[in-house]
Amino acid sequence: MNKDLSDKIKSNPFGGWLILVQIILFLLIFGRLNDAQMFWGLLGEEDKLMKTQGITDPHMYTTFIYIELIAGIILLIWALTLMYLFFKRVRLFKILMIIFIIVDQLTDVIIYSLFHSLASSGPYVLQKLIFGIIIGALLIFYLALSERVKLTFIK
Numbered sequence: 001m002n003k004d005l006s007d008k009i010k011s012n013p014f015g016g017w018l019i020l021v022q023i024i025l026f027l028l029i030f031g032r033l034n035d036a037q038m039f040w041g042l043l044g045e046e047d048k049l050m051k052t053q054g055i056t057d058p059h060m061y062t063t064f065i066y067i068e069l070i071a072g073i074i075l076l077i078w079a080l081t082l083m084y085l086f087f088k089r090v091r092l093f094k095i096l097m098i099i100f101i102i103v104d105q106l107t108d109v110i111i112y113s114l115f116h117s118l119a120s121s122g123p124y125v126l127q128k129l130i131f132g133i134i135i136g137a138l139l140i141f142y143l144a145l146s147e148r149v150k151l152t153f154i155k
Contacts, residue, residue, distance in 0.1 A: 032076035039069040064115045091153045101136040
């Protein structure tokens with residue numbers, strides 16, 4: 001079985017469930033680009049947004065914007081690096097992707113727990129957070145145990 005899979009991977013290294021990993025990486029990159037663009041745009045609109053949203057603690061709102069922006073940019077650069085490592089089939093991809101998923105989810109949990117009072121759509125944000133944790137756990141499970149992943153990332 002291992003020989004058959006090895007031959008199959010040589011002919012198509014990014015097939016199977018690794019297509020899903022590619023899609024998730026692309027979605028992460030586009031999502032982080034969107035977040036960075038949105039929070040960068042919010043930097044100049046803080047006062048107007050605080051008035052329209054009725055926010056009583058402007059420092060908390062400003063801190064939220066800066067944390068989201070900084071985390072978004074760092075995770076965007078990390079995701080772009082992961083995409084490069086993915087297509088170069090570098091062995092380090094697997095562990096860096098697992099760490100990325102954990103850091104990404106932890107960042108979302110910390111930001112939600114600190115700033116959930118600012119969210120006007122709390123239940124939706126919580127559902128999205130739980131869905132992300134479930135998908136992240138499944139992806140970590142796949143990356144850690146898949147024979148295809150072990151045979152693909154060999155450089």
